[in-house]
Amino acid sequence: MTGQLSALTDALLRVSDRYAELFDIRRDDDWFILKLQEEQGELTAEVLRATGRGRLKGASGDDVRTALEDETADVLAMLLLFARHNGVDLDAALQRKWLSYLPPQG
Template sequence: MLRRLADQFEAASAVHVAESGIERDDDWFLLKLQEEMGELTEAWNRLTGRGRAKGRSLEDIRRDLADETADLLGHLLLFARRNDIDIAAAVERKWRFQPAQTT
């Protein structure tokens, strides 16, 4: 399931970077992950009153939080895929459960 999801993120990312003229080297994957964590933190700060809302509604801020969470997940899976990390095996080893398998 996670490998298939990572492949879907890869396909979407490849289109985006090709359209934008971005070259993805090994560092790009980690730097992009860090960037997305910063954006998630910014959304969280807005939601919890620690950052300026900039005129955005609570609904917009909550949507931003969800969107940035999705970005972070996507870039984490891209990082793992690029580095040939088996996330399911790592979850099983570190968290001691098997991620749900779908066919």
């Protein structure tokens, strides 16, 4: 990864390092994919609450919106950390898989 994604991932990794040290977590290959799945499940729960298909548990509309945003951030952060851990060049993959369909600029 290069550029903005790499810089963001560097910062996220520093936070993840602190979290792992604080809670004595061994982040192995399984941990990264399982943690990504956990965060996806939490995001799904918030989508259900935001769309009236989950229990609010006393949360206000603003609380639900904030939780949805926070869980979205968690999924993105874990995806970036998963990619870094597995040597995935997201810049190259995004260019190949998505951005190659854009017309050339110029």
